[in-house]
Amino acid sequence: MGQIFLTLLCLVSLKLANAGRVTTSLYVTQFALLAFVLGLCLMFDVPNGDLPRVSHLFLLPLALVGYINFKTNRSPIQAVLIGASLLGFIALSSTHYALPFAQPIADDIRIYGVWVNSIIATALSALCVYALQAEIERTDRLARNLADALWREEFELYYQPQVDRNGRRIGAEALLRWTPAGGKPISPAEFIPAAEQAGLMGRIGYWVLQQAMQTLADWAKNEETRHLTLSVNVSASQFLEDGFERSVLNLIETFGIDPTRLKIELTESVMVANPELVTAKMHVLRAVGIGMALDDFGTGYSSLGYLRQLPLTQLKIDRSFVQSMMENKRSAALVRSIVQMGLDLELDVLAEGVETREQVNFLTQNGCQAYQGFLFGRPVPLDDFMRPAAAAAA
Template identity: 40%
Template sequence: MEFFFATMIDLVISREWLATTNVVLACLLGIWIFRNRRLYRRSRAEQANQRDLIENLSEGIYRSSPAGRQLSANKALVKLNGYETEAELLAAAKNIGKEWYVEPRRRDQFRAILARDGFVKDFVSEIYRHKTRERIWITESARLVRDGNGRTLFYEGSVREITETVNRLKAEELLRKLSSQVPGGLVQLERNAKGTYELSYASAGFRTIFGLEPHESFSSPSRFLRMIEKADRRDFARALRASRDALEPFDMEFRAIAADGTNKWLRASAKPERVRGGVMWHGYVNDISVRKRNEMEIQKLAFFDPLTGLPNRRMFMDRMARAVGRCHDRAGCGALIFIDLDNFKTLNDTRGHDVGDEYLVQVARRLQACVREGDTVARIGGDEFVVILDIAGHDYAHTYRAAIMTANKVLAAMRGAFEIGQFNHASSASLGVVVFNGRDCQPEDVLKQADIAMYQAKAAGRNGMAVYDHLSMSPESDRYRLLNEFKAALGTDALELHYQPQMDDSGHVIGAEALCRWQHPEFGTLLPERFVPLTEQFGLIREFGNFVLATGVAQLARWQRDATTAGLRLAINVNAQALSSDDFVSNLSALLEAHGVKPGLLTLELTESIMTRDRRHIGNRMHALKALGVRLSLDDFGSGYSSLAHLKRLPFDELKIDGSFVADIESGESDRALVKSILGTARTLRLTAVAEHVENARQEAFLRAFGCDFFQGYHYSPALPEDAFAAFVQNRRQPAALTAAPRLRQSA
């Protein structure tokens, strides 16, 4: 019984436990179910969030089959391919490898990497935007997903479009290639809001210009500025500030020192723009050293004498204008010294141009040693130098004294012997000095005045100076103008020889006298009386005489080659000063030989003024001419210093009766007697007699009656140009027997 009750009690207790247990289990189950539902909801929410996140990622996310079928794609990938919905993309894309990649083999390369590594990272490819077929660039990363047995289920990964980046890189590469081929460098310089500078970009060409290694850092503008020549840094900084403030282009040429110490000329050009509260310049730097050297060489050729290195006429005129301007501004005076070397042409012709050039170089050095720093020494012509004294601000008296002192230094320097190789040259110079005030003059006027004064010094005997006197020399201005124009005409077509026929007593042409004519553009034809005195006064007679002699000998050569004029003589006037030149005989000999002219056809007419000179010297010179075979005539006989004693000692072949006597033989008994006497003297000395200025038949008859040999004057013809003279000879053509040379003196 006890067993029964115990059993019943146990049952009751078991039922209560079971109920309790059930309740507990039910509670636990409810809790588990609630928790799992919450976890489920959370999982679903997380999945939704993940899907939403994937859908809204900026990168394309996808799954694809190994065979190339697109399985899924987020919005970014759909948009990248040009579609509106995933379904539209999945329906259109059949084979990724064939439809997507520009290069079909690229898909195989992608799969090979996945099969080998299980993943691929940053795989760059050019693809088609699927719908529009636009070519774009992407970078792709993916992994391979397998099942428990290792079989490949699908690929999943991400795609990001990098077309803009690739294009930028391509542009940068193109820019790098282009910039490497141009002779300069590209640069970007930025000034930020804080006021500091930074080199944002410098091309390889920029580094090359400054001698830097390809990868050497050059980000610091201070290093760039230190490479600019110190003298140009301030101007560079000032120009950069002006460009920044006005936002105007920067353009400047400056000097720089490269890393290896090479000096260069550079040009920087850049355009500024506002950026981020500051300014950025986009520009270009070019090495212009070669151009600058060429420009400086051109400038040197344009403004400096290549032989002496002194300023030339162009630069002299510029500095002269500045000197006049300074005198005007400071109410002071300046001075100019005109220097002409005496007998330079003789040195040049006898010793050669090399010696002449070296002499000019040494002259330039001596002149520079005579002046102070700031004064200008220039070479403005062959043997013409000028000195501008930089003494503006002083009064006339002080300037005058300074100019005279400098001129004396120059004269002393020029008198010293010049050693040119093994040759010592004793020289001198003629100086013209002018003091100017800058108020009433132009640079050209000052130069003319100094030139006039120099010619005065030369006319006074050379080796000295003359100071321009504004009162006494001003009337010379017209003559100076004519002189300058004559100098320009010398040796040109403006000067020409005309030929006045010389006739024998049968009326036949036996020769001519050469007479110069100047075809002046304003005054017309000028006769020698107008310009020869200028050549004598201002020291140009030798140059003029050389021109006439060379032109006359050339004319004789042409006559010899023409049957009409062959055998004709030519008489040329020779100034005593020209005859005294040491090189006169040698120059004449060279002319005759060069043209192949028979010396006996040339007659040199000398005036009686030679009697007043060194007779022994003149006599030797005349005998040297006779040795050449040239004929000598005493011109204007009877009007000067002639005497029978002198005539006997000098080797003349001919006497030319002064025209003033011939003009008066019809009316003046004394003139007729004098002409008879001259003709008698000629017969006594066995000289040919020539009468000039014969104007009518009566004069000719009288002269012929008393033994005159030849005649010239307007009775026959005025002086004629070359062609007209040849026509005149043709009209008066004579038998060959009559063209024989006239009687010549048998002994000297």
């Protein structure tokens, strides 16, 4: 029975992971293993005067796995899994409790299981500790390299086009890329969390704003690009820094740009961090004409009430909804609702992750005004982004 359960668990977890739902796969696996170990302890591994319970030892490596995941995904669900594993270990270590209808395994079998399970659980715990130490060292090394990358000028901004209903470029989103000297490009999904943990996001974010302002200043000199807007992602830690809005205004003055050409993108996680402070900062920036976009709308934890309070100018529909809306009725209904909500609130609505004409047609029919995705252009260096403008000017 146990082998069948574990086999089915592996199949379900693999199916979820292959479908791109890696986080869900991890949660399902951890919950199932926790339930399996607890059931095994309470139903079959019942201690007696001669043989102790040992199956609960597997709860320690399970808690360690949870902690390793928690370092990269600090979710309440993961914290609950860690706590449940540790509490289960303490309770089962301190009592001989078993279910009233328990069916203990015979002692002549358990006498071998005590040794085998203890050895396996100890080995798994040691492996988890090794993996945790390796992850800590990797993160520390990555953080040091990130700090060096700033003065080595290893960062670069890529630009992904944003277009209107007619396919005309109306702007771009600036996306941070990092290629260490002599090395391969490192994914933002890897280095941005490391920069956040190391407290470097403020410095890196300021560099991004400087480069974005320079780009806008250059675009203003060209008839073909002066109408373009540039969107810049700002992390929660950077936005909540004292004086962030003042530094943005100083940069605008230094580079002499039109602030209405700049758009700051915030995720919903920023809204829940400190709603009053976020609102005050946004009003300061909005007062000079800077656009404020809510990125990845629908994937975070914010209340719809924030949409009434915040001086937003744009909603961005998350790519996960766009990519599934043609096959999933719920995603399609959600996209329609987001577009209509944005229109009712007099906000621009932009869909991310657009890859097919079918998606464009659906979005257009439902009132979406702007698009961003591989169908219209991949993120590219500034020189490559400028080539269509240069060709048009010629």
